[in-house]
Amino acid sequence: METRSQTSDNGDITDTGKSACPVENSTAELTHNSEKELRNALGKIAESYDELHNISVIQQAKNYYQLPLGSYNSTIKAIFQSAEVALQNLIRLTRLASCKIAQDDINSAMKYVKWSRGFHQLLESLGSAAFNIQTYFPAQCVQRTARFSIKDSPTLKEYVFVVSEFESIFEAKFLSKTEKNNLLNTIGLTSHEDVVYSIVHSLRILVHDAVKWESDLTDVMVEPGLPPYNELVATELLKTAIDTANLEAETYYPMFVALHQIPEILSAEVNDHTERAILYVRSEELSLAQEQLSMSVKLMEPLVKAQTVMVDCLATGEYHYLRENLGPASGMHSLAIRQHMFRDLFCSFWKELELWITKGGGSLESKLNEICLARHSDSSNGESYALINTAIQLHQSFQKWRHEHLNMPRNCLGSGGTKSMIGIPDGLDMVKKMRDASNTFPSLKLFYEAMNLKLTSQEQDALLTAHHLADMSLDSQLIELTGHVTREVFPEVQKKDVCPFRSSHPVRKP
Ligand code: HEM
Secondary structure (H helix, E strand, C coil), X not given: XXXXXXXXXXXXXXXXXXXXXXXXXXXXXXXECCCCCEEECCEECCXXXXXXXXXXXXXXXXXXXXXXCCCHHHHHHHHHHHXXXXXXXXXXXXXXXXXXXXXXXXXXXXXXHHHHHHHHHHHHHHHHXXXXXXXHCCHHHHHHCEEECHXXXXXXXXXXXXXXXXXXXXXXXXXXXXXXXXXXXXXXXXXXXXXXXXXXXXXXHHHHHHHHHHHHCCCEXXXXXXXXXXXXXXXXXXXXXXXXXXXXXXXXXXXXXXXXXXXXXXXXXXXXXXHHHHHHHHCCCHHHHHHHHHHHHHHHHHXXXXXXXXXXXXXXXXXXXXXXXXXXXXXXXXXXXXXXXXXXXXXXXXXXHHHHHHXXXXXXXXXXXXXHHCCCCCHHHHHHHHHHHHHHHHHHHHHHHHHHHHHXXXXXXXXXXXXXXXXXXXXXXXXXXXXXXXXXXHHHHHHHHHXXXXXXXXXXXXHHHHHHHXXXXXXXXXXXXXXXXXXXXXXXXXXXXXXXXXXXXXXXXX
C-alpha cells in the first residue's frame, strides 16, 4: 500500500513518505505486560468503551457533589464539567502548537491551532447553553440568586498562562523587528494558501470566540447553596479522567477521548431531564414536562457540536494511527448515549406522549389536529402544542447528531465492507441503518404522520443526492478509496467476527 507519513520521535505524524500508522506492522508486536494488559507500540489497547473513555471516573465526577437529578443546578454543573474537559484539552493543544512554532514546524502548529479552534467553538456552544438555560431559573430562588463563574476554574488560570507562553513564542517568531514586515505582507497579501496566514486567521477567530464563551460562562445564575467551583465541578476527578486518556506517543487520542467524554457528561444530563419529562407527562403537568424537555434540547446543541469538531479536525490517517488502541470499543456500547438517550428514554417518552394524547379515546391524528388548531385560542391546547413541538425538536437534534456522526465512518472507515472494531461487516452501512432505524419507532411515526411531517434522513431521488449517491460519483469513489486504505491498513480487523454486545444494564424505564 502507498503510505504517506510516519511518527516522528515524539510520535507526532510527519509527512515523510512512510506509513502514518505504526499499527500496520504492530499487530505482530502486540505484547502482554505483567498485568495481562494488551499493548502495542503506542501503549495500552483499551478493553472496552467504558475503559477507553474512563466512564467510571466521569460518573464519579457527576456524583461527587450530589444534586437532585435533572435539576436546574445539575444542568449548570454538567455544562461547567464539559467546559473543564474542553479547557484541559486546550492547554495540551496550545502547548503543542507553541512547541511546533518554536521548532519552525508551522504546518504541524496549524493542525493544533485548528483543533484548538474546534474546542473554542465547543466552549462557545456550552456558553450559549449556559446562557439559555438561565431562562429556566427557578422563580422561587430569584431573591436569593447566587452566581457561578468559569473564572474560578484553576484550569482556566493555567490555560491563560499557557496562552501567554504561546504568544511569547509567536511574537518572537513573527513579530520581531526583522519578521514584522513579512507578517504584514502575509496578512495583507496572502490567503489560506499561506499557512502562516491560516494560523493568524484562526487565532483571530479563536480569541473572538473565547471572549464570547468566557462572558457566557461568567456570573451564571445558580440556586443558592452550591459548594466552591472545584467541589461542584469535581475538577480533580475530571483531570484524572483526562490525564489517563493518553498514549506513550503524541497522538490525537486525548482529543478523541475528550470528544466522547463531553457527550457522555451532557447526555447523562439530557437523560435525567427526559426522564423527568416522562414523569411529568404521566402526571399531566405539561408545562413542567415541556420545560424539562427544552433543557434536553438546549444541551443537545453542544452535544452535536462535539461531533462537528471531530468531523472537521480528525483526518483519516490520524484515526488509523490510534485505531488499534481503541480495542473493541464502540459508541454502540455507550450506556448514556446509545442505550439510555437513543433507546430506552426515547421509546418511553414517545409512548408516554401517545398514551397521554389518546387516553380519552379518538385517533392520535384527530387529537393532534384539535391541539394544533386551537393552540392560540385555548391555553391547555397551547401547552400541549408546546410540548409536542419541543419533543419534535429533541428528535430532530438526535437526527442532527446522527447526521454529524455519520461523517466519521464516512471519513475514517469508508465504504465497501470495511469492518468496524467490533467486527460489524460494514461499519458505515451499519451507522446508516442505525440512523434510519431510529425513525421507525411506531409512536414517533404516528406523530410525524399525524402532523404531516417528513420522517426521513435522505431523499433517494432528489436531484443532487441521486448525483452524489451514484455508483461512480466522485463522492462514492472517495469513500470507496477511504475504505480501501482502511482495509489495507487493518487486515486483522477485516478478519474479526462480529462481537455481540448485550448491555448488562437494565432498561431505563421510568
Ligand atoms: C472516528 C470516529 C468514529 C467512528 C469511525 C465511529 C464509527 C461507528 C460505527 C461503525 C458504529 C456502528 C457500531 C459499530 O460497528 O461499532 C458507531 C455507532 C455509534 N457511535 Fe461512533 N464512531 C466514531 C465516533 C463517535 C463519537 C465521537 C461518538 C460519541 C461521542 C460515537 C458514538 C456512537 C454511538 C452512540 C453509536 C450508536 C449509534 C446509534 O445508535 O445510532 N461515535 N460508530
